[in-house]
Amino acid sequence: MKLTDLEVFIVANPPPRTGGRYFIFVKLTTACGIVGYGEIYAATFSPEVIAAATRDVFMRHFEGEDPHRIEHLFRVTYGSGYSLRPDPTLMAVFSGLEIACWDIIGKSAGQPVYNLLGGLCHKRIRSYTYLYPANGADAHATGGASVYDAPDAAAARAADYLAMGFTALKFDPAGPYTVYDGRQPDLESLERCDLFCRRLREAVGTRADLLFGTHGQFTVSGAKRMARRLEPYEPLWFEEPCPPENPEAMAEIARATSIPIATGERLTTKYEFARVLTAGAASILQPALGRVGGILEAKKIAAMAEPHYALMAPHLYCGPIEGAANVQLAASVPNLLVLESIERWDGFHAKILKAPMRWEDGYVIPPAEPGIGVELDEDIARAHPWSGDALHLEMSPEPRTP
DSSP states (O other), rough: EEEEEEEEEEOOTTTTTOOOOOEEEEEEETOOEEEEEEEEEEOSSSSHHHHHHHHHHHHITTTTSSSTOOOHHHHHHTTTTOOOSOOOHHHHHHHHHHHHHHHHHHHHHBBBGGGGGOSSSSSSSEEEOOOGGGGOEEEEGGGGOTTTOOOHHHHHHHHHHHHHTEEEEEEEOOOOOOOTTTTTOHHHHHHHHHHHHHHHHHHTTSSSHHHHESSSSBBBHHHHHHHHGGGGOOOOOEEEETTOOOHHHHHHHHHSSSOEEEOTTOOOOOHHHHHHHHOOOOOOOOOOOOTTTTTHHHHHHHHHGGGGTTOOOOOOOOOOOHHHHHHHHHHHHHTBOOEEOOSSSSSHHTBBBBBBBOOEEEOOOOOSSSBOOOOOOOHHHTTOOOOSSOOHHHHHOOOOOO
């Protein structure tokens, strides 16, 4: 079996754009006609540059190769250009291609990928969602209260999600994240975050976990101050409380609070996650499979986490192909905590697949179909070309001021 063809789809995500402005999907085809799909989660360059990089990596390392050689393909890509160190863009490109290889491997074997990773551990996978505005609306556009910064609006929306079946909800009321973070939270932010947790806990009681999301906004001392305000509300985690590049600093926060620390969406490869575990920086790991190095790399990270009693919570803020890969991993690891979903994988996340993900009463049902279990609807993908110049996700370029 040999890989012969690559196609890259840059797909505009229509409003409300939950999951990002666009998705980057890859399609690999073998000489014997088997097709595999993957997804790249990269925002460091324009998607056109990422697509060009993907074609280059395919031509140099994947074309003519057997897709079963995942370990070899990782090494030659990871070491490309005398690098041999974590590179988020290179590894995101590799991740998309690697996921597509696993899709091919599963289809050729007639098995879902989780059966090739040790078999099914979880027949149902608990999922959580961010608090998004109802019906894709943004209350800011009409001058109303937004779920992103108005505690009462967030609490009302949380009740909607409870009715859908969710038992875990994530929110980030700490204010914009910037290229100048970490910073000290101002008193207004501390009070707003406290009030968010209070109103949400009143709304959900013990029926749902609260997942306090941040995006590396704080210094170590600032995160400690924030954690003290959050502890009475028993959140399941405090996510990325400081920038992710210094796990030793994050470990100081972890030692100072009873709230579990979660991190990982911006990390890539087992090497960066090994530093997190060794430092004791987090007990909940959140690899994004379209960036971390793919399915096998994430499986290795889960295995490293297991003897540390650290749990896995695969991250998702892109399209449903990465989501499908996350499901295959989650189904196969014993130390799973919860899986991120974009609401119920409905809307455009369902439309772009030939058959949607199965989501029932707060749980994802792992598919029995071979490969990653979903197929890209290429007609829909081609009907939504991306034409903007913004990146998938961007931080504020200016310092946050009170």
